[in-house]
Amino acid sequence: MGKKKKKMQGAPQAAEVPVDRRGACRLRIRKLFVLSRRGLWGLGLFLLVSTGVVAGMRYMPPVPAGLRQVLGPSPPVNLISLALAVYAFSALVLILSRMMGGSGTYRGWSHLGYLSAFYLFYYYGNSLEESFWAVFAAGLTILGLEHYHIWTFASDAIRKEKEDLVQLERRDRFLSGEGP
């Protein structure tokens, strides 16, 4: 009886560490859930920007002559297209290499900026209507792959964290004397 009493008295102290670890585990799972949805946010924002560009193509006036004088002539459209192809290629290679390396960083926000800049360049070069689909396809591919990468990474990590959590709970129950 005395042995049992000792065990029961010692239980809260022993369970304190697992409870903290369980809390940390749950926090990590929450953060991972947020991370897994980040790719979708990036894709959603890109779709929003593209919808704005489609609407803008109909209603937005051409670049004012004054602004064009200040900024100078636009680069040739063929060069912008070449830059888009090189950018898409290097972005995809970088995402694939991050997938191979098992990195959990999301770079979708910077891609969103680059893709919007391409829309702006084509608009300034009076070629947005012809080149819209190229930027749109590049954006969907890059951000789609980025989403898939971060989603699979976060899903794997969540599964591991959940397994750890189950083990911690089992251990906690065992230490508190509630049995396995």
Place this chain on the structure above:
Amino acid sequence: MLRSLAARAVVPVALTVTGFVVVCCVLLYSFIKQDMVNDAIQREVSLADTLIKSTRYTMLKADRETLRETIRNIGEQHGVEHVRIFNKKGLIMFSAEPSELDRLVDKKSEGCVECHDGPEPATALGPMERARGFTNERGEYVLAITAPIYNEAGCSLAACHEPAPEAQVLGTLDIGLSQGQLKRNLATLGWRMASFCLMVMILTVGGVMALLRRSVFLPIRELLTYAEGVAEGRAEREPPRGADEVERLGRFFHQIAERLHRHSRDEDKVPVEEKEKGDGTG
């Protein structure tokens, strides 16, 4: 489903390859389209210049009837949407469409505004600035070129026009050709590229799946079946063969299974009395 090995192997490859091919096809399509439109403009500019040169003598002779007939005949050609010559003030003097005659052209309209934008009208434009595209009432896309008819030494001698320094441009030839065929060719090109993208996607997904199935998925499935057998205590089977890594993994499983089997056999050999004695002391 996306957690399976097949999905993890195929989705990124298919997405990357198909996406990049689509981007390149769209860019290639816009390059080809631009080249084809530029070619069409160059051809039309040449046609307009040829027309001006071939009617020059008629103009010098002030033979309006022949000029009218020439314009009418050209207008009847297949693919020619309109041909007209208007004077400096924008009054249509000759046209393949008689109802257009003696009408004023709007200087603010597309094709005119390029020269008449500033206070002084421009007298020379590059071939690309002289072109304009629009869709006519029949829904057909038309590419039109305006070519200025310059005042040359012979023109003012014919007493129809002012001397050269006063008027640099005497009139303008406006010719529009239907680009329906160009549009149809571009649409065909677009379809061909779309089917090319689809084929690339099918080949990528199919190729990756076929290779992975043969060298990864099937050996892993065999290994799984073997491991299940071992877990259930059936280690008599030979480990599966295939890729080097799978074979090694199978051999390791086999060794573990044999060791476990040997261990349990040894345990079974221990007499029951010894076991009981051991339990009692422990």
